[in-house]
Amino acid sequence: MKIAHIEAIPFAIPYRKPLRFASGEVHTAEHVLVRVHTDDGVVGVAEAPPRPFTYGETQQSIVAVIDRIFAPEVVGLSLLEREVMHARLERTVGNPAAKAALDMAVWDALGRTLDLPVTQMLGGFTDRMRVSHMVGFASDEAMVADAERVRDTYGITVFKVKVGRRPVSLDVGACRALRAALGPDVELYVDGNRGWTPSEAARALRAMDDLDLTLSEELCPADDVLGRRWLTAQTTIPTVADESATTPGEVTRELLGGSATMISIKTARTGFHTSQRILHQCEGMGVEVVMGNQVDGQVGTACTVAFGAAHRHSSRRAGELSNFLDMSDDLLTEPLEIRGGELAVRPGPGLGIEIDPDKLAHYRTD
Template sequence: MKITRIEAIPFAIPYVKTLKFASGEVHTADHVLVRVHTEDGLVGTAEAPPRPYTYGETQQSIVTVIDTIFAPQVIGHSALEREQIQAILHRTIGNPTAKAALDMAIWDVIGQALDVSVSQLLGGWTDRMRVSHMLGFDTPEQMVTEAQAIHERYGIATFKVKVGRRPVTLDVDVVAALREHFGETVELYVDGNRGWTPSESADALRRMADLGLTLAEELCPADDILGRRWLVGQCPVPFVADESATNPGEVTRELLGGSATAVSIKTARTGFTVSQRILGQAEGLGVEVVMGNQIDGQVGTLCSVAFGAAHQSTSRRAGELSNFLDMKDDLLAEPLQISDGTLSVRRGAGLGLQIDEDKLTHYRQDT
């Protein structure tokens, strides 16, 4: 399973509608398809979604760091030498989604070579996950309409509501409208993307105290150290660290420092190898986890559900696995299907994915 070639292919697919949230907005999925080739003819595949406003990566930076730094050092290694490859990647600072995509593509190779699904290799707990859908900024009426359409068509009954606007009543009114419309038939939780101050966050939580929220994520910046600890100390639901906990060291800092009481795991930024380490930390410390969404396409979503379904802890809550629905198209030859509010792991060896080469040719940006 010696690695002989690594490809980083930039592609761009428009969104049906702009997804807006406190730290930015997304109009186009300008991602990178990463392929790892071996001397045996196997090809492992994953997806890297750049988020410059969160991690500093761009589409071009991902392509460049893979082509000029990672590939020359990784080529020649066996795909089974995962720890050596992790050490190579770790020497370069930052670049989390580029590293994650390489890691997941290598796991895909290993699964294919062993004729076993990656999800089984990771743990094999179940074959599907409940799905949570992420609602971006809009009016209460529009967000209720979107949620109702998603609920009716796909059976999704968990919604992550983007908050963080000023005044806080803009978002409180949205959550109240969703709760009034659905009653207790759906689960609601909020994600502020660091948009509020600690005092604004506390005010919003008080106003939403009777709306049955189950989680609160990154309502204020982790850099507001004392204010964040003050806020978490009074938060009535688990407070989720997401962009403030992107590696094992940050997870330890946020949890032991009192700045979070739960963790979002995103395979798009920690791959499978580091995600398992973070999951072990969370289980050891007795905190809950949720499978987050990096506004992934279908390839990235397939990776998320493979990891989430593999472990008992990650499959307890609904995973954020549906925002590829906002894209006009995608690259999988067999598109993902959400049914009865769940998404299944792909059958077959590795990740079980096949790229539609005609679509890749159409959407790639380097030719």
């Protein structure tokens, strides 16, 4: 059960259409597949999606930090020495996606070694989650068409609408068009990716007061602590901290400081280890959470649903589990399937997924 070797494999898979939001846009999934090999011949996998416009990581930096810094610190440890591993990883500042992928690959390897599903090891509350779909920047007509297609094809009835454009009226109009087309029974919430000022965000929320929005996520810059605190006090819509709450310490600051009333947990950013700490922190404080998405592929989505379904608190809301639908292909031997608006956890040991060697050979870029 000792870690014998770690691989960080860069790969690139085009999106069917660009994904556009306030903090940037993505045309290709330039991610990193992390594989942890044990001395027993077991291989655990996870996915690191770099987001340079959010966390500063790139595909090249993730490969480099794993190969040159993290692997030498982790090789030789037992799969059970996770606290030791994280103590060593935390000596290096930043690099959240690299750390998260390494953590989740270790969990996958442990599950395969013990012949247990990771979701059962984490808590085993349920075996599926409702799915929320992200609707990115486009014309009102294109955004409505995307939402209707996803609803009709996959049964999804929860939509996260990307906002944060200027003028604010662009996004207000889009949300109105979506509500009019989808009807009152569909859940809509907004995510600004830090695109608006507090005053712009307050004006937009007032203009959409009749749309029954359920959440507002990271509408203002993450470091505008006072502005976000002021905005949260202006609205009755729950305020979700995402990029501003990436560590347990930041979660404490956001909640106790009044800058947020809910927390987005992203396993692509905090793995299983730190995500569980944040989840229990929120649960103890009586704060709701939503399982977020870092524009993950199917490997990363399998990780998110395994974690979200494992815990009662994180399985209550629809998780953001559908971004992989916009990718032209993926790496799994058996693609994930969303049915009736839900995504089930894969059965089997570990994460229950297998990498297709031919697809990996085709898409890897090293």
